[in-house]
Amino acid sequence: MADKAEIQEAIKTQGEVVRKLKAEKASKEQIDEEVAKLLELKAQLGGDDGKHVFVLKTAKGTRDYNPKQMAIREKVFNTIISCFKRHGAETIDTPVFELKETLTGKYGEDSKLIYDLKDQGGELLSLRYDLTVPFARYLAMNKITNIKRYHIAKVYRRDNPAMTRGRYREFYQCDFDIAGQYDPMIPDAECLKIVHEILNELELGDFRIKVNDRRILDGMFAVCGVPDEKFRTICSTVDKLDKMSWEDVKNEMVNEKGLAPEVADQIGEYVSMQGGMDLAEKLLQDPKLSQSKQACAGLTDMKQLFSYLQLFRVTDKVVFDLSLARGLDYYTGVIYEAVLTQSGPAPAPPQQQNGAAGEEGVSVGSVAGGGRYDGLVGMFDPKGRKVPCVGVSIGIERVFSIMEQKAEASAEKVRTTETQVMVASAQKNLLEERLKLTAELWDAGIKAEVMYKKNPKLLSQLQHCEDTGIPLVAIIGEQELKDGVVKLRTVASREEMDVLRAELVEEIKKRTLQ
């Protein structure tokens, strides 16, 4: 740990960073991120006189969702869940932590990012790192061989957070997977159809879905002369092509991973290829690549996949891209990743778009990814019985960030409640009448609010409606009570109309129909 003087110096510097950002009216997230760093430094220091200072913050890399963010989150989830349900999916849930062993050996190098729980006696536990491994554990444990399920839940990675870019240590995954032995490429095509539907409906701007196949990659490595034991590590390097130039990627292959330059150059030729079904056909004729049985199997399936994608009318966005590699070890067949090709209403500066080197193998523009993993369930089954699976994960945090930026840029206010009517009064001593009417409305299924004050001012009651977007006000006074009516006011137009109390519920329903 740094000494006290150093920390004090760092606090001073960081304090200036924050002040500068505030002066520049930087985005709230950016300021929050820097303030968090400042608070952490202060926490390291402890209080004056050795007195411990309690720091009021969330854990590093995590955030609260305020009501506005929750309203956006709800909207996005509804779109996604509707799509999953349209495709006949069920849903399951698994615990937030698993036996540590369940996660061991599934994530390759990324295992170091797993959160462990403290050994408090009993089992050794870890927070889930994704939803795929718990899904495979669930299938093996319950001996399920066929299921189409979605699962939306938070996962945990002790990664370097970059919160302004929507990268957190606690974040949502939205997974859709199809498990079962079926005829080739039909469920795989449905996964891509789902990505296409969801990205269209979320209106995030134009996108591309890149597809490739692990067998094509492995076959390509083989024919180019990559030694077997280097397949996975070279695959990781190829995966960086979306944020590094070919020169840098080649450099890593040659200098870090010990590949011969001419081998790297051969890979370089293949990974620059993009196309559709035609490319798959062409590569099946490629004198070198066609030597690999694996590659041929992958290419034949790729052709089949594109024929189904044509029936699903989604080929406009799908590209067969030989540079797509995906980070995770467990993929065995087709892999895919969706990227936004424009960055929405508030584009981030280019260095943010590219992402820092050394980050996890998902480009920042990536909003969905997945593939086939036919071996994972078998790793859990005592007898090694395999259950073929294919799935897709929607990168929902990135979607939230974009939607939040959109909402901020838009003039339209995000409502955080659904209240239809405010029960109000202009006169004093009518609290009990207001409460009575409010309860009547609740009991009739109307979303209603009432102020928790004995004698609130009419203006403050109306102001609350303006602030929160409540469209109607039901006003009662001595006269209305005598006449058995309620004055129903439309907040936007300020029009008022007497409504018979017996007809109030129907009138509110009619006026607040979507």
Next chain:
Amino acid sequence: MADKAEIQEAIKTQGEVVRKLKAEKASKEQIDEEVAKLLELKAQLGGDDGKHVFVLKTAKGTRDYNPKQMAIREKVFNTIISCFKRHGAETIDTPVFELKETLTGKYGEDSKLIYDLKDQGGELLSLRYDLTVPFARYLAMNKITNIKRYHIAKVYRRDNPAMTRGRYREFYQCDFDIAGQYDPMIPDAECLKIVHEILNELELGDFRIKVNDRRILDGMFAVCGVPDEKFRTICSTVDKLDKMSWEDVKNEMVNEKGLAPEVADQIGEYVSMQGGMDLAEKLLQDPKLSQSKQACAGLTDMKQLFSYLQLFRVTDKVVFDLSLARGLDYYTGVIYEAVLTQSGPAPAPPQQQNGAAGEEGVSVGSVAGGGRYDGLVGMFDPKGRKVPCVGVSIGIERVFSIMEQKAEASAEKVRTTETQVMVASAQKNLLEERLKLTAELWDAGIKAEVMYKKNPKLLSQLQHCEDTGIPLVAIIGEQELKDGVVKLRTVASREEMDVLRAELVEEIKKRTLQ
């Protein structure tokens, strides 16, 4: 750790327990629970020859939710969320872990049940123990002084699980809280109204909502002669009255907590009292209790509360009960707890109903609880600024258990998907036509499924509909394709009818209208 022979003996015994339960056709949960114990023992042993055996299970005290359980969970959540929204609540979310310090000193003796994360460098973190403390942290951190919010999320307690009774180490809480400085007892009354609405709508059977006030309890302790420093611990003992007899409670007060027997007897007289507004009025005249300013303040508010509850028409279920104490330290005013007075379609044996002694202070029949906590936010504010709060938590796991039992007892099948139509064929070589029609339906917003087989049998396609409750089948064959029609079959009645392909979407919508 026990030695190998001991564990082997325990495995044998536990194996017999499991076999016996299976032979008796005991409930799945009960069997699962015993199997889990067996697996844990086996894990302790390790494999033969010192080879480690991987145990396929979820962490102790946790469970997966299968699609059927999720369908029930979704229904329950919808009911509860609708109610919260009807009352104008917003929603927030907080991270699953907090700085360990944030939780320190908030839960009294229960702190030992908090899950800590392993120190992997960086901050010391703990899993949240409830949603109330994170809510208070959120308010203080964001300087929010007014909010009505709900929060539905999982919390974590290293408690002794009793899974057959719906007690887990990972479980949902559904919290509704109102923060802000308002006129007395209006938000408090709304919380009780909400409990009343939710329990009614969930149709769990008859219930009672017990209310009391911490100030009345403290005043009562004072006038009975309990020393100040023993208030909290005597309060915990009183809290056990719902599962222990007065004799046992008195015993604990006198023998364990060192109270004079005549002091305990005086408490005994008060805590046997139950009533409504009349009881509050009577106690305000009580020569002894009226000596306590605190008690009088509590009793006056209790009268006020009942007057609002009358306006809300919920007094039929609410009882002012002086024996209600609630376990948590942070309550400062009114407290309440809802209990089911009948135990539903499959009553548990009485010893399960009563709960074991020494368990956390919530009776097993309890389905909701809460109260006023005016001091908690101030514990987080650097300047100690208070934000008065009142809230309620729905004991949703208990509700799930009851609903699951109900669903099992009922003849009606729980659907786990919402699929409206299955696209099928009786003839071979029509996969592509089936996929094309399915995509058309998806694009029109119809929930449709298709089998991932080139040539599935019609019978297996129909069987899938029967199994999963899909109401319609759209059948195509050569003739239908030629005629531009689809044979639409109603699964239940087996009726078939030709529908023009252009009219198919409308026809499906019409037939699957709720």
